[in-house]
Amino acid sequence: MSMYELNFDIKNNTSNTISMNILGGVVYSNDISNQLTSYTYDFTGFSFLSEDSVSILYRPIGTNNFAFFSAPIFAQTFQAVVSALNSSNLGSFYTYQSGGVNYIQSYSDRYEFATIDIYDGAPAISWTMYDYATQSGITETLEISYIKLLPPPPFTYTFTMQNGIDKVASEDMPAYVTSATTTMNTGIAEPTLTLSVYKIQKVNGAIATFVNSASVPPATPTSITFPVSQGYAYIIQGGTP
Amino acid sequence: MPSFNPTILINTTPAVSITTANPNLTYDMFRESLGDYAYEVDVYYVSAQSINQVMGVAQYNYLNADGMQRYISLTPVLDPNQFQAAVYYDTKYADIILNGNSQVSFKLLPNELISLTLYTKRISKQTGMEAPDNFQKLGEAEGMPKLFGDWNESI
Numbered sequence: 409m410s411m412y413e414l415n416f417d418i419k420n421n422t423s424n425t426i427s428m429n430i431l432g433g434v435v436y437s438n439d440i441s442n443q444l445t446s447y448t449y450d451f452t453g454f455s456f457l458s459e460d461s462v463s464i465l466y467r468p469i470g471t472n473n474f475a476f477f478s479a480p481i482f483a484q485t486f487q488a489v490v491s492a493l494n495s496s497n498l499g500s501f502y503t504y505q506s507g508g509v510n511y512i513q514s515y516s517d518r519y520e521f522a523t524i525d526i527y528d529g530a531p532a533i534s535w536t537m538y539d540y541a542t543q544s545g546i547t548e549t550l551e552i553s554y555i556k557l558l559p560p561p562p563f564t565y566t567f568t569m570q571n572g573i574d575k576v577a578s579e580d581m582p583a584y585v586t587s588a589t590t591t592m593n594t595g596i597a598e599p600t601l602t603l604s605v606y607k608i609q610k611v612n613g614a615i616a617t618f619v620n621s622a623s624v625p626p627a628t629p630t631s632i633t634f635p636v637s638q639g640y641a642y643i644i645q646g647g648t649p
Numbered sequence: 650m651p652s653f654n655p656t657i658l659i660n661t662t663p664a665v666s667i668t669t670a671n672p673n674l675t676y677d678m679f680r681e682s683l684g685d686y687a688y689e690v691d692v693y694y695v696s697a698q699s700i701n702q703v704m705g706v707a708q709y710n711y712l713n714a715d716g717m718q719r720y721i722s723l724t725p726v727l728d729p730n731q732f733q734a735a736v737y738y739d740t741k742y743a744d745i746i747l748n749g750n751s752q753v754s755f756k757l758l759p760n761e762l763i764s765l766t767l768y769t770k771r772i773s774k775q776t777g778m779e780a781p782d783n784f785q786k787l788g789e790a791e792g793m794p795k796l797f798g799d800w801n802e803s804i
Contacts, residue, residue: 411769412770418762448656
């Protein structure tokens with residue numbers, strides 16, 4: 409056993425207090441020292457209401473699939489959000505204010521961070537409706553429900569169509585939704601519609617997995633049931649068989 | 650339910666830079682060596698630019714044999730008349746061991762520069778072979794001719 413002296417100079421190059429985790433092995437990814445890639449989240453216009461949870465998508469550099477981390481926040485402050493994110497041990501997040509705007513930032517060359525959601529844990533699902541009616545050359549309305557799943561863990565969701573889709577245009581479909589079962593036609597009245605559900609990656613949409621389909625008579629309320637998994641988004645797409 | 654996407658930048662300066670006094674050993678190399686090398690810290694010495702920095706509590710976090718997270722707090726005891734922004738911990742009996750399964754955590758204040766010095770005992774996989782005649786004894790036990798005296802000698 410030999411005596412050994414270790415000397416480290418540690419310099420904070422920012423104007424923010426940073427939670428440091430140092431002298432751990434390479435398995436510890438919450439050590440942000442000497443990391444050059446910054447991830448800055450701008451919270452312009454955001455103020456807390458009843459939010460009690462935060463989630464973040466992340467993936468190790470060089471991998472394809474984003475994973476999902478969520479944690480409760482115990483106060484409606486950005487510092488609480490940072491504490492929740494730091495409990496992931498993915499990095500060391502910190503918050504600061506500049507020009508009246510709140511930011512959360514971290515540095516990591518090991519992980520790529522994507523969307524942060526700050527939400528009230530009560531509603532499990534949110535969705536966005538896309539309306540293509542105003543685009544040139546398209547005379548019919550296309551509605552695609554993009555369901556963004558948030559915790560709690562996997563459950564079954566029932567989606568009910570209410571006279572929503574009756575005609576669709578293929579050129580308006582997102583590029584990542586392709587399937588032989590959902591060939592689209594423009595401007596042609598459809599006697600029957602196939603409603604298809606795809607499980608996709610939320611961020612880049614690179615992977616679309618077919619989940620379920622249902623046959624929909626024109627202008628008839630129809631239900632389709634499909635299992636949903638934590639951390640994935642779902643797209644419901646209408647088309648003719 | 651608001652969503653926020655990050656602005657990603659590749660910077661030339663990290664948020665926190667750590668350099669070592671040894672030009673042949675970077676901090677990242679040191680981290681990668683943990684596990685192959687383990688350090689038992691006898692002295693933990695920190696000097697900083699501001700007294701507020703050294704007044705903060707540092708925590709030594711480690712995983713015990715059961716895989717449970719444990720920690721030891723390094724709480725400074727400062728002289729109220731102290732002028733130097735420095736603090737010295739005698740950790741000889743605290744079992745602070747840097748082996749890759751442990752970390753030291755603390756708050757680093759804005760624009761702060763601290764110097765951390767650790768006086769350690771280092772062990773490695775070679776340590777068990779450092780007795781002068783281990784291989785010689787091994788050869789004798791196996792009835793082999795004496796080819797070499799120690800592991801680092803050429804035949």
